[in-house]
Amino acid sequence: MEEQDATLAQIIERLQRWLVPVEPPPAFARSLKGELVEAAWRQYQRTHRLRRILLVGAAIAGSLASVAGLTAFLILRRRARAHPPVAVG
Amino acid sequence: MFSLVESSPARSDGPSSDERELIERAKRDPEAFGLLYERYVAQIYRYLYYRTGNSQDAEDLTARTFYRALEHLHRYQERGLPFTAWLYRIAHNIVVNWQRDRRRRPVVALDYVVTRAAEGDPQEMLEEEEERESLMRAFQSLAPDRQELLILKVVEGMSNAQIGAIMGRSEGAIKSLYHRTLLELKRNLEGI
Numbered sequence: 001m002e003e004q005d006a007t008l009a010q011i012i013e014r015l016q017r018w019l020v021p022v023e024p025p026p027a028f029a030r031s032l033k034g035e036l037v038e039a040a041w042r043q044y045q046r047t048h049r050l051r052r053i054l055l056v057g058a059a060i061a062g063s064l065a066s067v068a069g070l071t072a073f074l075i076l077r078r079r080a081r082a083h084p085p086v087a088v089g
Numbered sequence: 090m091f092s093l094v095e096s097s098p099a100r101s102d103g104p105s106s107d108e109r110e111l112i113e114r115a116k117r118d119p120e121a122f123g124l125l126y127e128r129y130v131a132q133i134y135r136y137l138y139y140r141t142g143n144s145q146d147a148e149d150l151t152a153r154t155f156y157r158a159l160e161h162l163h164r165y166q167e168r169g170l171p172f173t174a175w176l177y178r179i180a181h182n183i184v185v186n187w188q189r190d191r192r193r194r195p196v197v198a199l200d201y202v203v204t205r206a207a208e209g210d211p212q213e214m215l216e217e218e219e220e221r222e223s224l225m226r227a228f229q230s231l232a233p234d235r236q237e238l239l240i241l242k243v244v245e246g247m248s249n250a251q252i253g254a255i256m257g258r259s260e261g262a263i264k265s266l267y268h269r270t271l272l273e274l275k276r277n278l279e280g281i
Binding site for chain 1: 120240
């Protein structure tokens with residue numbers, strides 16, 4: 001058991017020796033950041049535009065529905081006036 | 090018997106309030122996304138460097154990881170796990186697909202050899218290089234989750250609790266997996 005522990009301790013030591021914390025090359029990290037921030041701007045603008053289109057679309061649809069409702073109301077009222085209900089009896 | 094559980098910092102499951110705020114800001118502010126990237130790029134690069142075995146592929150996959158993170162950040166929801174858990178998951182999926190698509194095993198990294206080649210006695214360097222190469226071969230023949238565990242443990246110096254939070258397992262499961270991983274690594278080294 002102790003022998004196995006010693007071997008595992010040696011393996012841990014080797015791992016610590018060779019699996020060292022490497023760093024990304026600074027030029028790569030910098031350039032990727034620039035590309036990502038630019039892509040983020042594009043993505044956010046796209047999302048913003050899409051939201052605006054949806055908002056305007058919803059506003060137009062709402063307005064059209066209101067106009068249609070009002071028109072229907074006026075037509076129905078006119079019809080009702082043209083043909084008043086006849087009293088039975 | 091030596092302990093496989095080191096004295097670890099208190100378990101921090103979710104992101105800190107500062108980090109949470111940065112994540113929320115990054116969902117609508119590109120500059121904040123840049124800050125988030127700066128905070129984690131080294132960790133993700135290291136992870137991918139040891140999973141792929143070379144810096145060129147590590148750079149490529151790091152870029153893909155952050156582009157995917159950018160694409161899906163609006164859907165990110167904190168579920169009590171560190172933000173790195175989400176990033177590591179993206180990086181893991183990307184590296185698994187990359188290995189499957191190219192049907193290749195990771196190669197032993199050469200970058201470090203180049204760094205050390207200028208130092209010391211050539212015979213000693215050769216022996217060191219052989220030792221490193223056999224270790225890297227043994228490491229790269231481990232299952233992906235075991236490689237991930239060793240990277241988080243040895244390279245990032247994380248506690249079992251922190252690794253558990255990232256890998257979605259209990260602290261006890263990580264401790265046990267770590268022990269089995271070391272035993273497998275020992276067998277792999279004996280077989281090389």
